[in-house]
Amino acid sequence: MEEFIKWFLENWNANIFTLFTVLLSGIISLIISAAYYRKGNRNNLKMSVIHPIISILNDSYSRNNYKKMEKISKEYSVRYFKRKELKKLNTLLETYKEISAYNDIQINADSLFSYFEYKLKKEGIDPKPFPIEYEGEVVATQYPPDLFYLSEDLEDALKRYDPDYEVDECEERVISIYESYCKKYYTSKKITYFDDYALKQVLKQSEERKKWDKKFDSVNRAKEEFIKLKIAK
Template identity: 45%
Template structure:
């Protein structure tokens, strides 16, 4: 046995052993690099590049669903921790703004202003009781007011406030407010836009500010995600 160890640890055999071990290690490293490169290419082709194409299209709930489904593809497991964090943040931001449109946000701002003016003039904007098991638990606005939002959205689409030089858009919205107020709340005369102009309502409303913040967060998340080095093919 001692002769065997003496033979094993001679210089020539140590060199041979180290050569074999080094050769195996090099082969393992080459294989690991090859498989990592292959996995990362699959990640790009099957997950990231399809997502980038979807992002280039107009935002919508349909595209959000496509992005979410694509992000769950098998090859997404090859994302690094940093990349997954960027992807998760981006998807969350996309979801929060995918239903955004200029006209719908403007309509919501105007609707909020309408309710504000009614309440300032002593009119209860939530006269409809909400009942659960024959017990009133809260109050809400008349359900018909959903059509007011639709009407306002159509007006803004057809007549953006930027071209309201003669005040005609403001007058149309005033007439609409008066009709809805008379139909569902009160005959009381209210002076709309005497405190804030149409432009001020659309630019400075709480609804607009909230959407502006969401859009800013989305743009940053999109830039961070698409700026990841993994999108680079070289």
């Protein structure tokens, strides 16, 4: 041991240089290995997650496509996303989930239901005249029994008559439904419908439609930001 130490000290410069060279070589090898490892993981991420999701985004919005995206998002390689990239994926999934429940006929029916309420209120009629009591006190009011079937009847009318191409027929059927429910639950008084707003205006400008338009704007932004990720190119 003493002889080794003596030899090492006598050849200090050469030995230090050799030691430094070996250490540097080892560090460079580790860096190169880590770089290749990272590149391989990122390539796997692109193939197993990024590209499949973009392929789905090129298709129409649907519940089935959301389920596919959700399944892909649970792939093992998702852990190789950068923090900002993962945040954009999660935003995309959240906004897509909301829009995947979209049903155009149902939204239009909800809009027509709201318009019916609006017309009743203009005539001084309370759409929710039935009290809800708790411990002898009125805590809220509710719609008349079975009024919720109004939405189903409106959906049936919209399925039968397309409001974009059969406006008059659709409007006539909707008015007939309004009059039937109004007479049954509220009043026999004649109420004029669609004199202030046309049927198409009601469908396009309702609060329900505006709410869904905002949801579509959100998912479209999330979609664009995800596709623009550097790793997605």
